[in-house]
Amino acid sequence: MxxxxxxxxxxxxxxxxxxxxxxxxxxxxxxxxxxxxxxxMGDGGEGTLDALLAATGAERRITEVHDALGRPINASWGWHAASATAYVELAEASGLQGLADTERTALHSTTLGVGELIRDALDAGAKRLILTLGGSATNDAGAGMLAALGARLLDTEGRPLPPGGAALAQLAELDLSGLDPRLATLTVDTAVDVDNPLLGERGASAIFGPQKGATSADVTRLDAALAHFADHIASALGHDHRTLPGAGAAGGMGFAAAAFLGARLQPGIELVMAQVDFxxxxxxxxxxxxxxxxxxxxxxxxxxxxxxxxxxxxxxxxxxxxxxxxxxxxxxxxxxxxxxxxxxxxxxxxxxxxxxxxxxxxxxxxxxxxxxxxxxxxxxxx
Structure with missing residues (x-):
């Protein structure tokens, strides 16, 4: 047997x-x-990186990044040199498990650290990225990640927005001229463990915001802010991913991954099973x-x-x-x-x-x- x-x-x-x-x-x-x-195994949440490293023999690397509240932390990611593949788990940098219950704030948490991990992977020469979403403490639709990768999110006075999803309501200009050009040749597969859209009653803010400290008033505020952000992105890019199944994963990181990284959103467990040759x-x-x-x-x-x-x-x-x-x-x-x-x-x-x-x-x-x-x-x- x-x-x-x-x-x-x-x-x-x-x-x-x-x-x-x-x-x-x-x-x-x-x-x-x-x-x-x-x-x-894993379906995209915390611990998925460990499963992928064990299955692929990829090297574990440690990078100092910022956590969901902007504090310096050491986060792991995986590097498989032979295939130039990087494995990045969102929860390592911006995960809920790194915060005390009293620190959870869906309004102000950021995915900056995830972008810093991706930037480090690009510096290593990554041509393919496996990005796992789940267990996030964030609800910023990937705005922090974009900032780390060179985008500028500005208010009406031309000042950078503060971290967090709530600040997206003040977005007046989305400047993508500084976005890392290496992203254009990076193949990205993204593991998601939910099929929720970005907005609405099944969206990131309504369904997952309360787990991250959002009150009912916060949910309304965040949903409107993310809708405003999505409008700017649709105008800038000419396509709109807000209704894509999985766009609401990890506080809207699925949306940002599809829009800016050209990512394929896949059920996390399906992606992991493929990687481990299940x-x-x-x-x-x-x-x-x-x-x-x-x-x-x-x-x-x-x-x-x-x-x-x-x-x-x-x-x-x-x-x-x-x-x-x-x-x-x-x-x-x-x-x-x-x-x-x-x-x-x-x-x-x-x-x-x-x-x-x-x-x-x-x-x-x-x-x-x-x-x-x-x-x-x-x-x-x-």
């Missing part, structure tokens, strides 16, 4: 790599290690175990476990899922190829207790799951 272990990260508890190791440890109590293939792994697999922090009805919109299950089903390989929590509507995942899903808790637990015990709980649930699977295999008539 060959088992592919392909989880996403368990938010605030384990990276995808550590989660795969914990699941493998539990499975190894039942099966030999040489039949377990660890393949950490189809090849499935060719002789008997079972896939996946999971992440929560499975619910929204998981069907492009989250890792469902993407994994859909692909495995094409190869006739069953998928089981281990989740930190099973949320409302989780049963819908059965229709997408997840044969069974299990929550991790072994009794009443507070959230801090659950987070601390996630490696132990993952290993224990994986062991129990494999024991039942092995028993079922023995009982199946040949």
């Amino acid at each position: 060959k088992i592919i272990i392909a989880p996403d990260s368990y938010k605030d508890a384990l990276s995808a790599r550590d989660a795969a190791a914990a699941i493998a440890a539990g499975c190894a109590r039942v099966l030999p290690r040489d039949r377990l293939v660890e393949c950490p 189809d090849r792994l499935l060719e002789d697999a008997d079972l896939v175990i996946t999971g992440e922090g929560q499975l619910d009805g929204q998981s069907l919109a492009g989250k890792t476990p469902v993407g994994i299950a859909r692909r495995a089903r094409r190869h006739g390989v069953p998928t089981l899922a281990l989740a930190g929590r099973l949320g409302a509507g989780w049963q819908a995942v059965h229709d997408e190829g997840i044969e069974a899903a299990f929550a991790l808790a072994d009794g009443p637990l507070t959230l801090p207790q659950a987070l601390e015990r996630t490696p132990e709980l993952l290993a224990d649930r994986a062991e129990s799951l494999l024991r039942v699977w092995r028993l079922a295999a023995r009982q199946t008539p040949r």
